[in-house]
Amino acid sequence: MKPIDKKLVQEKIDELAGKELYVHLETTNGAYASHKNQGFFSVGTFLRNARINYVQGKITGPGPFRIGLELEGGWAYAEGLTDWEVDDNNQVLLAGHDPDGRLAIAFQLSEKPFRK
């Protein structure tokens, strides 16, 4: 992955608007966060291959970046995004990594389902 280029990501967001898409959205502290620090309130979630179709969306912020997609009847949102790539399957992968290279958030869009 490479550091997010806001302009290129915005072009991609505009290109995918109005299409039937699969989304992978995830945040994580890591499975051992509460083991290493008993006081830490660990949360995490992932949703893979949910279908969305958004009307319009934006990438904002000075970096790390935020993305908000306006759906027909709601919103999809992610913050803390630092890196991105469009992979060989034309899947748009955005992620937020901490300074040690650990993934903290992933926000991915694809016209084809992500593998299970």
Next chain:
Amino acid sequence: MERHVLVIFPHPDDEAFGVAGTILSHTQNGTPVTYVCLTLGEMGRNMGRPLIANRETLPDIRRKELEEACRLLGIEDLRRFGMRDKTIEFTDDAMLINRLGEVIDDVDPSLIITFYPGYAVHPDHDATAAAVIQAVQMMPPESRPTVHALAFSEGCEKIIGEPDIIHDVSAFADQKMKVIEAHESQTAGVFQTMKQRFLEHDETMKDRMNTERFWTYPVDNE
């Protein structure tokens, strides 16, 4: 000497830290070892520095690392269950117990090594181990293999007592280090520090590399 050892863990690298020396002691002794690894650790968060993986490429990278770790461990029979990281506790219990039972029937191990259910921190660890124990308990008591379980949750010894199996694996420390290193995508960040501490004779790190501890799980106390 064991007849056949069956190792059952949910993630590539679960076999590296607290178990690799024990596995090596068996394989180098000529005892066949089968490793059932349920997932590919698809949700691991270490992506390397610089980044070498993303959410979609990580499973392929971890599969290669797992195969290399098995080669270093002398494991010739690796069976991947194709399940997804973080989902073991939500899977159909009967299906998982049944699949594990089929492998146990097929391999006919004298010893199974897995986690200690309830005391292994990660929900995948606890769910895997619980299914293993139930699969063993479905066997007739006289044909059940011994189960050595790995526990490491905070304060677990206050509840389940001290481990009764203590293996000195210092003879395999260098090889164990290579197995940990093979899981590069997950261990690259901590590996150099670990190795340095070991070489500088840091007591905690030496103990972690040289001694592996297990509890004999009371399978028959149903």
